[in-house]
Structure formats: structure tokens, C-alpha cells
Amino acid sequence: APDAILQLGDRFVSQKLYDWIASKRPKVHCQVSNHPLRRDPIHSITHRIVSELPSFITSLTRALPGRPHSEWLKAWKELNHLVETGTAAYFKMHPALTEPALFHHLKEAVPPSFGIYFGNSLSIRNADAFFAPKNPVGPLFGNRGLSGIDGNIATIAGLASGIGKGIVGVIGDLTFLHDLNSLPLIRDLPVKLVVINNNGGDIFSFLPIMSHSEVFKPFFLTPHNSDLKHAGKLFGIPYDQVETYEMLDDCLSQDRGGIIEVKTRHGESLDIHRDLLSNLKVIQSHVTELTTG
Structure with missing residues (x-):
């Protein structure tokens, strides 16, 4: 299960994705959107950032350290390919x-x-x-x-x-x-x-x-x-x-x-x-x- 979820934008299309998030309930679910209105149908969001997405991504990539090896990311990439x-x-x-x-x-x-x-x-x-x-x-x-x-x-x-x-x-x-x-x-x-x-x-x-x-x-x-x-x-x-x-x-x-x-x-x-x-x-x-x- 994820330690945290970073959600870019408002609602998801997939109800199954919402169901999965609701079943996992990570300690941190941060939503980034360009307006202050609440978009949280399953009441899982713990943090909100109001920003235009390109500006947020630019700032985030500058602040992050190097990209560490991640078995989690590797597994998802393999799964996506499958x-x-x-x-x-x-x-x-x-x-x-x-x-x-x-x-x-x-x-x-x-x-x-x-x-x-x-x-x-x-x-x-x-x-x-x-x-x-x-x-x-x-x-x-x-x-x-x-x-x-x-x-x-x-x-x-x-x-x-x-x-x-x-x-x-x-x-x-x-x-x-x-x-x-x-x-x-x-x-x-x-x-x-x-x-x-x-x-x-x-x-x-x-x-x-x-x-x-x-x-x-x-x-x-x-x-x-x-x-x-x-x-x-x-x-x-x-x-x-x-x-x-x-x-x-x-x-x-x-x-x-x-x-x-x-x-x-x-x-x-x-x-x-x-x-x-x-x-x-x-x-x-x-x-x-x-x-x-």
C-alpha cells in the first residue's frame, strides 16, 4: 500500500481507483489543483495545494533530490507494459x-x-x-x-x-x-x-x-x-x-x-x-x- 498519494488535478474518471484509495487510506493524500474548491468525493484528501500544475511540477522537480532506485516504480512500469x-x-x-x-x-x-x-x-x-x-x-x-x-x-x-x-x-x-x-x-x-x-x-x-x-x-x-x-x-x-x-x-x-x-x-x-x-x-x-x- 502507498505511504502517500500525490493527486494532480480534480476528480478521477475511474470509480475503481476511488474504491482502491478508500480501501488503503494512506496517511497523506495531497491534491494539487488551480482553484480552492473542494473536490473530494471519498473524503480522503489530507492536504491541498492551490497552484497551476506546470508551476507546481517545475517547483517540485527543482526541490526533489536525485531519483533513487525504486522497486515500487519498477514494478508499476513493468505492470503497465504488461x-x-x-x-x-x-x-x-x-x-x-x-x-x-x-x-x-x-x-x-x-x-x-x-x-x-x-x-x-x-x-x-x-x-x-x-x-x-x-x-x-x-x-x-x-x-x-x-x-x-x-x-x-x-x-x-x-x-x-x-x-x-x-x-x-x-x-x-x-x-x-x-x-x-x-x-x-x-x-x-x-x-x-x-x-x-x-x-x-x-x-x-x-x-x-x-x-x-x-x-x-x-x-x-x-x-x-x-x-x-x-x-x-x-x-x-x-x-x-x-x-x-x-x-x-x-x-x-x-x-x-x-x-x-x-x-x-x-x-x-x-x-x-x-x-x-x-x-x-x-x-x-x-x-x-x-x-x-
């Missing part, structure tokens, strides 16, 4: 353009001059799990919004206009439908809007409510059965539906914006998350040894 190679091998053995595979592929497919926006719900969670670029990428953005899936297209339009460069926005189908009236905002901007269409709120498949079929489909999954290509036609925005990595790469490399739809199967993400974890049992044993030592 996870990366194991995940890459899994998607190589399963070459279909699934939802998790898309995020794993995007780390190399997005033009380096473009910013990237991840929508909420399942999109940002799959990004957290599978988007791990080895080379520098453009700025990364997200926007929690009021309830998660509102106003994402408008946010992407504002980002593209504000930073003066292209944006690849990756959102789900319900997020897309919730903000259709913002589509005219991206019509003349360098925005490539990747819409993952699993016909509903597939994130709820990860929750126990899925076993209650009488309420799950009408109140949580909420399938819409809509043909998204008509939205592009309505607002005069180029539309493509892709089924392979090659088709996706071709759309991302074109010198224009547009809507790129990727149709996936309901429940697919859950199945792949489970299957991938079962293929990484050796890594899980390393995790147990590392985090309980």
Missing part, C-alpha cells in the same frame, strides 16, 4: 471494429494536429481504459455538463472555434441525439464527430439493473432505433458510416469535417471488458501482489 502489450495482443486477435477497439485504435489514428474531445457516459470510460497514446497528441477535452450528455456538440464547436484547430469528438448516440440542434454550429468548422451508435444507453449494461429486464430496456437502455444519417442530410453535414479500421482512418484523414457513425452491438463493451480481463489473469495476480504489499 497491460499495454496484453491489450494490444487481444485486439489484434479480435480485429473487429468494436467500441473498446475503436478507442484503442484512436491513439494512433487521430491526426496529431487535432484536439480530441471525449463525450461522457461510456465514451470517456472506454477512453480511460483503452486510449493510451505513446506519442504526443493534441489537447484532450471533456465536459461533464449538467447531467452528462447535454450540450456536447455545442462544446465541441466552441472548442474548435476557440483553439483554432480541428477537433475529433467521440460521443455516444444518445449524446448525439440530445444535442442535435447544435449540429449547425459544426457545419463550417474542422470537426470530425465520431458517433458510436449502440442504440441506447449501453453504460447501464455494466450495472446490476441490467438483470431486471422488465425495466432495463424501456427506462435505462432506451433504444431509439433512429437512422442518424438523416441528421447529416438535414443540416448539410457530410456523413459516413464506417465498419472497419481502414474506413475510419480514411474518414479521419480527409480534409473536411463531418459525422462518422460507428454502429456497435448493445452489450458489446461489457462482453469485451470481461473477456479482456479474463485474458489478463496473470496481470491481475501482479496487481494483487503489488497493491497488497
Whole structure:
């Protein structure tokens, strides 16, 4: 277990990481952020530093002594390498353009001059799990919004206009439908809007409510059965539906914006998350040894 945690920024995406921190309760959990507002959902933070992160990192590196040999750091680096190679091998053995595979592929497919926006719900969670670029990428953005899936297209339009460069926005189908009236905002901007269409709120498949079929489909999954290509036609925005990595790469490399739809199967993400974890049992044993030592 760690003696201390240094947290850069506000909230984490991963609930499992919060659960792990809560179970360990280190004596020191120091959070560094650029504002004085409290962001501590599990009440574990013991110290707070208000600073811009680049300034803090610069000051910290100047104050620290040399880098000592650390078996702990070495173990985490080895573990990270095992996870990366194991995940890459899994998607190589399963070459279909699934939802998790898309995020794993995007780390190399997005033009380096473009910013990237991840929508909420399942999109940002799959990004957290599978988007791990080895080379520098453009700025990364997200926007929690009021309830998660509102106003994402408008946010992407504002980002593209504000930073003066292209944006690849990756959102789900319900997020897309919730903000259709913002589509005219991206019509003349360098925005490539990747819409993952699993016909509903597939994130709820990860929750126990899925076993209650009488309420799950009408109140949580909420399938819409809509043909998204008509939205592009309505607002005069180029539309493509892709089924392979090659088709996706071709759309991302074109010198224009547009809507790129990727149709996936309901429940697919859950199945792949489970299957991938079962293929990484050796890594899980390393995790147990590392985090309980």
C-alpha cells in the first residue's frame, strides 16, 4: 500500500481507483489543483495545494533530490507494459471494429494536429481504459455538463472555434441525439464527430439493473432505433458510416469535417471488458501482489 498519494488535478474518471484509495487510506493524500474548491468525493484528501500544475511540477522537480532506485516504480512500469502489450495482443486477435477497439485504435489514428474531445457516459470510460497514446497528441477535452450528455456538440464547436484547430469528438448516440440542434454550429468548422451508435444507453449494461429486464430496456437502455444519417442530410453535414479500421482512418484523414457513425452491438463493451480481463489473469495476480504489499 502507498505511504502517500500525490493527486494532480480534480476528480478521477475511474470509480475503481476511488474504491482502491478508500480501501488503503494512506496517511497523506495531497491534491494539487488551480482553484480552492473542494473536490473530494471519498473524503480522503489530507492536504491541498492551490497552484497551476506546470508551476507546481517545475517547483517540485527543482526541490526533489536525485531519483533513487525504486522497486515500487519498477514494478508499476513493468505492470503497465504488461497491460499495454496484453491489450494490444487481444485486439489484434479480435480485429473487429468494436467500441473498446475503436478507442484503442484512436491513439494512433487521430491526426496529431487535432484536439480530441471525449463525450461522457461510456465514451470517456472506454477512453480511460483503452486510449493510451505513446506519442504526443493534441489537447484532450471533456465536459461533464449538467447531467452528462447535454450540450456536447455545442462544446465541441466552441472548442474548435476557440483553439483554432480541428477537433475529433467521440460521443455516444444518445449524446448525439440530445444535442442535435447544435449540429449547425459544426457545419463550417474542422470537426470530425465520431458517433458510436449502440442504440441506447449501453453504460447501464455494466450495472446490476441490467438483470431486471422488465425495466432495463424501456427506462435505462432506451433504444431509439433512429437512422442518424438523416441528421447529416438535414443540416448539410457530410456523413459516413464506417465498419472497419481502414474506413475510419480514411474518414479521419480527409480534409473536411463531418459525422462518422460507428454502429456497435448493445452489450458489446461489457462482453469485451470481461473477456479482456479474463485474458489478463496473470496481470491481475501482479496487481494483487503489488497493491497488497
